[in-house]
Amino acid sequence: MEYTSGAASWQKVVRRLVAGLLPGRPHRRSGWSIGVPVIAVAAGLLFTTTATTAGGTALREDRRPQLTQLIEDRRAQVAANEARAAELRAEVEGRTTALAGSDAPIREQQDRAAEYRAAAGFTALTGPGVTVELNDAPRLGDQTLPDGATNDDLVVHQGDVQAVVNALWAGGAEAMSIMNVRVLTTSAVRCVGNTLLLHGRVYSPPFKIVAIGDPATLQRALADSEGVRLYKDAVDDYQLGYSETVSTVTVPAFEDSTTLRSATVPR
Template sequence: MSDSEVRGTPDAGDEPGVRRNPTPSLLTALLAEGLDPGYAAAAEDRARGHSLNRPLHAGLWCGAGALVLGLIFGVAYAEATDRAPGTEQVRRDIIAQVDAAEARGTDLTRARDDLAARTDAARTAALSGDAQGAAVLDRIADLEQAAALDTVHGPGLTVTLADPVARPDLSDRSRPGADATPVIIDRDLQAVVNSLWASGAEAVAVGNVRVGPGVTIRQAGGAMLVDNQPVPAPYVISAIGQPSRLQTGFVVSDAYVRMSGVAQLYGAGFTVADSDDITLPGATAREIRSAREVGGQ
């Protein structure tokens, strides 16, 4: 078979003047022209004086932008200035309401204590006239002592818990008195109080609040509440009893180990001290609607 037979006869379209694989025009343009046609058009416009990047136009646009930004900041500052007096007035009103509520609570507490003293005096005068009445008074006194309603004093032990002192932030002078994150929690106070009871305490108080039957120690937000009364830090836990017995039992308790670890790890304050005379106030009497004696002899 000849070479011409293998290749076949040329088609009608295979004329000598026609290219079968023409070079794309875009590739030819890229190879022939090094710059984009837009550069040439921009140069031509600049030569004719039609340039859009004139310094005058740029300055006008910058001035207009600065004017708009100034207007926005001015309106925001005016609104903030108008709101400041109202916010300060609301703050003063809230503080005044809080102060009034605290004053009213103090007055009610004094009135309650006065009425309680008058009631006790009238009860004593009515029952002290005979032996049966005297026995009733002795029984009432024993119950009040068990309910922690009377004021007591004597030697004992004082345990003080305190949150770590905030380190000064020299980089922020606007917050010189920023407080550290609280470390002492309600479970710490509960553990210490329970350990003092187990060590032989006869009466216990947290701050100036007596711990009696039904008294709770809990946290509400950032406040520590003992019998629903706020107690500020540092938390002073006082226990009346034989100091040597209290200290011997407390230093081997789980609460002592717990608070020693908290003091070492987080820098919390933890001190234990003896006292010759501690005075604890009476607890608040609660209204009892029903009661049942259990475990009687």
């Protein structure tokens, strides 16, 4: 049905309202003779307002495609800004290095900073370590869920990833990456639904965590972690994915923001 806001429609409604309210034949008027015109006026006002507001468009249009496009546009914008920031950092580094060739104090500070780059996570490292991979349970299709289980039990949660990360740090990990992104002890691990939010980027399972350190000590720390044990119980009950392998691994350099909120001079 199409509703318009033309003058003719309003004239008909007003005439009917007036006809219903003015005294006519001597017989007693029922409540409907007054109520129907009032309802008609209210309905006409509602339809006219709706037509004016819509302006020829659908008021209940699904906006999910627009949101998806907005997310993609922002993701591309972030990637472009990160690339530009990398170019600027390289330019600053190049000019600083050029100045260091003729300026002894600058060269001294560069050498001093280089001593702490590895400890701060700004250089890639390779060595023996452990790789842990967590994954959601396989899709069940038309099958029913296990007794007492919900869909929430079939996905990897933030606490599961944090349990593995904390256990590896506690086991003496020298360097660590999640989804091939270098993380520090101050890096925040967040989950949105069944996706991982890390340094402003979203990652889908399986989640791969790599740590450099003594493999035996790292594996012992994983075995002693209560959070990891609970996740392994869910692996047995709900078919969640868990793998733990020992090999020579590489952890990339830290590339996120290096903005400092506070700092102390190392001694």
